[in-house]
Amino acid sequence: MKNIYFIGIGGIGMSAIARYYNAKGYRVSGYDKTPSPLTHALESEGIEVHYEDNTDFVPKDVESTLVVYTPAVPKDMGELVYVQEKGYRVIKRSRMLGEISAGQRCMAVAGTHGKTTTSTLVSHIFTSTGEGCSAFLGGISKNYGTNLLIHENDVVVAEADEFDRSFLQLFPEIAVITSMDPDHLDIYGDEAHIREAFKAFASQVSGTVIAKHGLDITPADTKARIMTYSYDDPSADFHAVLTDGDGTGFTHFDIHHPGGVIRDCVVGIPGWVNIENAVGAAAIGLTYGLDPEKIREALSSFSGVKRRFDIQLKSERCIYIDDYAHHPREISASLTSIRGNFPDYRLTAIFQPHLYTRTRDFAEGFAQSLSCVDRLILLDIYPAREEPIPGVTSEIIFKDVTAPEKILLKKEELMDYMKGLQIGEKEVFVTVGAGDIDRFVEPIRTLLDEKIR
Numbered sequence: 001m002k003n004i005y006f007i008g009i010g011g012i013g014m015s016a017i018a019r020y021y022n023a024k025g026y027r028v029s030g031y032d033k034t035p036s037p038l039t040h041a042l043e044s045e046g047i048e049v050h051y052e053d054n055t056d057f058v059p060k061d062v063e064s065t066l067v068v069y070t071p072a073v074p075k076d077m078g079e080l081v082y083v084q085e086k087g088y089r090v091i092k093r094s095r096m097l098g099e100i101s102a103g104q105r106c107m108a109v110a111g112t113h114g115k116t117t118t119s120t121l122v123s124h125i126f127t128s129t130g131e132g133c134s135a136f137l138g139g140i141s142k143n144y145g146t147n148l149l150i151h152e153n154d155v156v157v158a159e160a161d162e163f164d165r166s167f168l169q170l171f172p173e174i175a176v177i178t179s180m181d182p183d184h185l186d187i188y189g190d191e192a193h194i195r196e197a198f199k200a201f202a203s204q205v206s207g208t209v210i211a212k213h214g215l216d217i218t219p220a221d222t223k224a225r226i227m228t229y230s231y232d233d234p235s236a237d238f239h240a241v242l243t244d245g246d247g248t249g250f251t252h253f254d255i256h257h258p259g260g261v262i263r264d265c266v267v268g269i270p271g272w273v274n275i276e277n278a279v280g281a282a283a284i285g286l287t288y289g290l291d292p293e294k295i296r297e298a299l300s301s302f303s304g305v306k307r308r309f310d311i312q313l314k315s316e317r318c319i320y321i322d323d324y325a326h327h328p329r330e331i332s333a334s335l336t337s338i339r340g341n342f343p344d345y346r347l348t349a350i351f352q353p354h355l356y357t358r359t360r361d362f363a364e365g366f367a368q369s370l371s372c373v374d375r376l377i378l379l380d381i382y383p384a385r386e387e388p389i390p391g392v393t394s395e396i397i398f399k400d401v402t403a404p405e406k407i408l409l410k411k412e413e414l415m416d417y418m419k420g421l422q423i424g425e426k427e428v429f430v431t432v433g434a435g436d437i438d439r440f441v442e443p444i445r446t447l448l449d450e451k452i453r
Helices: 012-023 037-044 078-085 093-101 115-128 163-169 191-203 272-288 292-300 328-341 356-370 411-419 436-451
Strands: 003-007 027-031 048-050 065-069 089-092 105-110 134-141 146-149 155-160 174-177 208-212 225-230 238-245 251-257 260-265 310-314 318-323 346-351 375-379 405-409 427-432
Touching: 003 012, 003 078, 012 027, 012 037, 012 093, 012 134, 012 146, 037 048, 065 093, 078 089, 089 093, 093 155, 093 163, 105 115, 105 272, 115 134, 115 155, 115 272, 115 292, 163 191, 174 191, 174 272, 208 272, 225 272, 238 272, 251 272, 260 272, 260 292, 272 292, 272 328, 310 436, 318 436, 328 346, 328 356, 328 427, 346 356, 346 436, 375 411, 405 411, 411 436, 427 436
Parallel strands: 003 027, 003 065, 027 048, 065 089, 105 155, 105 174, 134 155, 174 208, 208 225, 225 238, 318 427, 346 375, 346 427, 375 405
Antiparallel strands: 134 146, 238 251, 251 260, 310 318
């Protein structure tokens, strides 16, 4: 193959693979629905990207062109139908990642939430300790400014995505499973089938499965060694013991593991959930055989992932955080972490639900997780790949939220509403969601910065 053509090239997973093959010298091009900072970055790296469904852009050399597509693209999308009918070799993104990692030492992180930060932490640990790795990440690492790392060794760090059962294309040596909560019920149907898929993933691990303590992964599910990790449960093989905070939202802790203790750790980003992610990431490094002291140093220099507990503004009066959380458990973890770090601040959450099916399936959970804030600004549902479902709107969440203040807005109304807000002595704002709420991050940061001057 000389040409690799991506349908949906602007997706976070697709773009990493596109960058990989571009760096390897292939002619890479592709389609995406809308321009974004990520597609602009691809174009700046010499990758041709277009934004209209037009088969004229598809390389015409069928024999030497491989087409990669994301299942997020509609099945009747013109270019996808064209390449299937014309006899191109067409594969899903997940298959492509499976082919890249085949025959290499794959370190994978799976879970319905926590996998992006944890896998990015793993890649940072391997890079910082000098071992090195190639990494395909589900977010933009703030340490490296990219979702792709390339190294000459045979270690591959992969985010193992459960959507469309993509992670079943991976056969890791070591894998962390962060969670198995119900999600993507449009794909799986029910919780039992999600658990079945995670157990199938565990069965494909050759060395060690490191499951979050309490997950139902047993020797009946895998021939790999099973170990556990936890934020603070001492019965887990890997767990944290908190020591003290430094007064800025960062907590020091020791990591207890089967080989001893890594003392006085701190993660470069705040929040109890990131301590838990750090324990999981360190567990992979320790199991692989990396030096414990170098792991400790790597954790402290970790800058985080864009849109994952991403602190945009921090002053004594006002703090603004952006977070990708889009499942009730993720939202609860994010908001309780913020409460824990900034207990004296009034908390305002701006939430955009993602997908009609997810809103329908978890409306009660969303309402419960969002009720812990002082003020909720709830936006309309971001549909992504889905068509509307009758009766499914943000209202089915909104009606059950018990926060002291709440308002339901269209996204076009958000900035005018924000301009009218009075900022108190101690306020923390958080934007939450996986849709296009990220387009508001810079305007909100600028507005809040102006208000507190």
